Amino acid sequence: MAPDFSSLLSADLVEQLIEAREGYYSHDSISRLSDTQYDAMVEELSVREPQHPFLSQIGHHPISGKKVQLDHPLYSLDKVKTPQEFEVWWNRQDKPFVVISSKYDGVAVDLKYRYCTTGRVFLVQACTRGDGTVGEDVTAQVLHGNIKGLLLSFTPPLMHGPLLDSPQGGDEFHVYGELVISRQTLHELNLVQVGRGHKRFSNTRNLANATIGLQDLEEIKRRKLQFFAYNMSTPIDLHRKLYFLSGTGFGVVDYVTCGRAAPTSNIPTAYVSLQWSWSKDRSSEPFDCDGMVVAISSFGIQQRLGYTSHHPRWAVAVKYPDDTAVVTVKKLEWTVSKTGTITPQIVYDPVFLGGAELERCTLHNVAHVIDYRIVVGTVVELCRSGGVIPKFLRVVSDAISTEAVPHEDIAFGLPTPLYPSHCPSCGQPLKLELPDLKCYHPTCQAQLAMRLEHFLDAIDFKGIGEKTCDILVQSGALPFLESLWTLDASAMSTICGWSIGHAATIVEDLERIKQSVPFAKLLLAFQIPRLGRSAAKKIASRYDNPEVMFSKIHSGDAWWTSELGPNVGFEIRQDLLQYSTSQWQRLKSVGFIVARPTPKGKDGLIICLTGTLMIGREDYRKLIDASGHIFTNSLTRDVKYLVVGADAGSGKSAKAAKYGTAIVDETWLRNLLGL
DNA sequence: TCAGCGCTCAATATTCGGCA
DNA sequence: TGCCGAATATTGAGCGCTGA
Known part of the structure; x- marks a missing residue:
């Protein structure tokens, strides 16, 4: 006979299911329901509340x-690299109360959480x-990973309930944090x-990254x-969020709060300086930690300061000193x-x-080689920039004047032996155009291989990489x-040395992808200098396909220089004409086939932003694009609305007045975008 | 089973042009 | 002049997939 759970309230049903699941993960057989009972309770819940979020967590959750x-x-x-740099940042703005965390x-x-009815x-x-x-979606990994400090569900204490309202008053909120693996693990x-007999894992970050x-x-x-959580999407002060998360049972980063009124030893600049000096011996710490985060706690001030395209203005990372190495x-x-x-x-x-x-490190361009006189035998100091990328720091000992430099590494004889005269790929003469060294040979194989790789990447083709190119x-x-x-x-x-089956699959994929290439991606694939994603999207939104673009381009449309800048716009237009017309003919x-353009919104408003806004321009750009309107950074006569944020200069406003462009505030924009 | 390729991620550097 | 944005580039680690 099927178990009867009709007397149980839904909330009790869910509580028992959660308890059973947690017992299963902790292998606590006492608290486990039988599989039959568990399945029957799930069935009962799915009948009563088919949309219950618990149901989305169980059963087969595909990766x-x-x-x-x-x-x-x-x-x-x-980032700032030293306590002194932090002090400069600290003294620049009004920051009454900050949170300092590891x-x-x-x-x-x-992590996205959603309320259920209870x-x-x-x-x-x-x-x-x-x-x-x-x-990348890692929900399945998180749900089944038995991750310490990460809650799959919880009941917020009543006193904290209102804190969890999202800014829009919805029923979801986010918790942000770091997944880590301890040094001991x-x-x-x-x-x-x-x-x-396997290779050792090298460091905790790469391992955590690979594990998830x-x-x-x-x-x-x-x-x-x-x-370890460090923030939430909730519109309250940061120290209250961390206090709440910690009290609820989340793992939370180590943190302290301090402000201007604190005792001398707890003033942020003093605290950061002290921690930074202690950081030199971090080997005994349980987790890898590469610095401190100093963040303004007040949500109101955070909103006022806003973001650049990359960073919040209300927080900074004080990075611990990098380890360095001296190499020859x-x-x-x-x-x-x-x-x-080159x-x-x-x-x-x-x-x-x-x-x-x-075992290697870029020097970025030939000017560095010349300026630092780097040859075989030069002793240099390196670090890992941001703990990741090898970075040249300085020359420790100059080898250029010694006899130790092998003659074959000196291309032309001193004093200019520092760079090759001919392309390492095609063998044609190179041209020095400081800071660069250039190969202009049209059939240089290395360039063709890289262009092919970039082309495939630009049109989102997967399956052919660097080696195959x-x-x-x-x-x-x-x-x-x-x-x-x-x-x-x-x-x-x-x-390529592939099986015929694999080759056939790749050829089929190539055939499929050429049937419908978005115009913006095609423009990116043309590989015109300075024509990146941003410019490609603007051009694609103005001209629906290459035929229209090439036909209009001859007419000297002023849009190019007004929208993309006088130099960049001119150069892109010239390069498209010179190089891409014939390439498009070959592609055809x-x-x-270029994909049909997505229809623009019914209004198709062209919107320009200026000043400091609540969220970054890049994010507004995406939201404006997604809503069917057109974002631009330049104020031209085509622009219908100028959105003016805090601390905006007078230049664009004056221009807007001259052009008759409507000047609006950020609230107008947020209403338009439904934020 | 193993080797090699493809892919992704991390966090930054450099350069140039635009803009306030 | 200094900040910002865009484009492009950088190295090593580790997993998935494919083919031998």
Whole structure:
């Protein structure tokens, strides 16, 4: 006979289900329901409340790995490197009360919670930070990862209930934090790795990052991820959010609060200085931590200060000093970019620095090589910028005047032996255009391979990477990159060494993608200098397809220079005419079709922003685009509305008055966008 | 089972043009 | 003049997938 739960209130039903699930995770057999009882209770709940958020957490939850547009952008923090730099930042603005917290080194995640009718909240989505606006869905991993400090559901204490209202008064809110793995766990996992004859994991951040993307949910549990929250989407002061999170049971980053009125030892500048000096020996800390975060607590002040395109203005990261290494340049390598710029890299014997083994480092451009007189034998000091990217710091000892420099590394003889005379790929003469060294040979294979790689990336084609592009170009089968679409499966299989089945799949994918390429992506794929995503989107929103664009471009449309800038607009237009007209003809000849443009909103308002706004311009740009209107940074006669934020200068307003453009405030914009 | 490729992520540097 | 935005670039780690 089926169990009868009709006498149970829905809330009690959910409580028992949660208790059973938690018992299952902790292997506490006493608190577990039988599988039959558990399934029957789930069935009962799904009949009574089919939309209950608990139901979205259970059963088969597929690992999607899909990209997710974040509800609120997750910004990175602006950095200062020393307490002195922090003091300058601190003294610049009015910051009465701040929260100082540890900056753990792991993976930032955005957890979305939703209320159910009883007042309990449930995790409904988890995603990584990604690029700050689009992250990866890791809900399944979080739900099944048994992550310490991360709550799948909880009932907010009554006194805190109103705190959790979202700014729009909705029934969802977000908790932001870092997923980390402790040094002790890294050590234990490495013992297992070594025991199995596998490679050791190098550092906790990379391991945490890799773990949250795992498809093996049991393996995620074994990695012992921990969660530390540092913020919420709720419109209250930061110290109250942290207090609430901590009291509710979340793991919370270590933090202190202090302000101008605090005792001398607790004044932020003194505190930061003290912590920074202690940071030199961090090896005994349980978690990797690369600095401190100093954030203004007041939500009102946070709103007033707003954001740049990358950072909140109300918080800063004080980074601990980077470890450095001194190495001797063993070799200078020159790589060719898709635009023909030749970039120098120094190669040295592998050195272990900041949790990774390094053996090369960019010098960015030939001017650096000349300015620092770097040759084989030069001793240089390196660090890992931001704890990640190898960065050249300084020359420790100059080798250029010694006899130790092998003659073959000196291309022309002193005093200008510092850069090659010919392209390392095609062997043609190079041109020095400081700060760059350029190869202008039209059929340079390295450039063609990189352009092919970029082209495929621009149109979002997956499956052919750097190596395959090299192989295809070197085979001689691609006089133009569009020739890729003339190869059949048999040719691809022969050239790339693939099975015929795999080659056929790639050819099918290539055929499919050319059927409908968004115009903005095609423009990006043309690889015109200074024509990036932003400019491509503007051009695509003005001209619906390449035919219209090329036909209008000849008429000297002033839009280009007014919208993209007098120099950039002129150069892009010239380059499109010179290089892209014939390329588009070739693309058409192999079957490329531009996708139909998405219809613009019924009003199609052109909106320009100025001054400081509550959220960053980039985010407003996305919201305006998404709503069918057109965002622009430049005030032209076409602009219908100028949105004026705080501290705006008078230039655009004066221009708006001259053009008869309507001047509105941010509230108008937020209403238009439904915020 | 293993090797190699493709992909993604981390956090920043550099350069240039636009704008207040 | 200084800040900001856009474009492009940087290295190493680790997982998924494919093919041998």
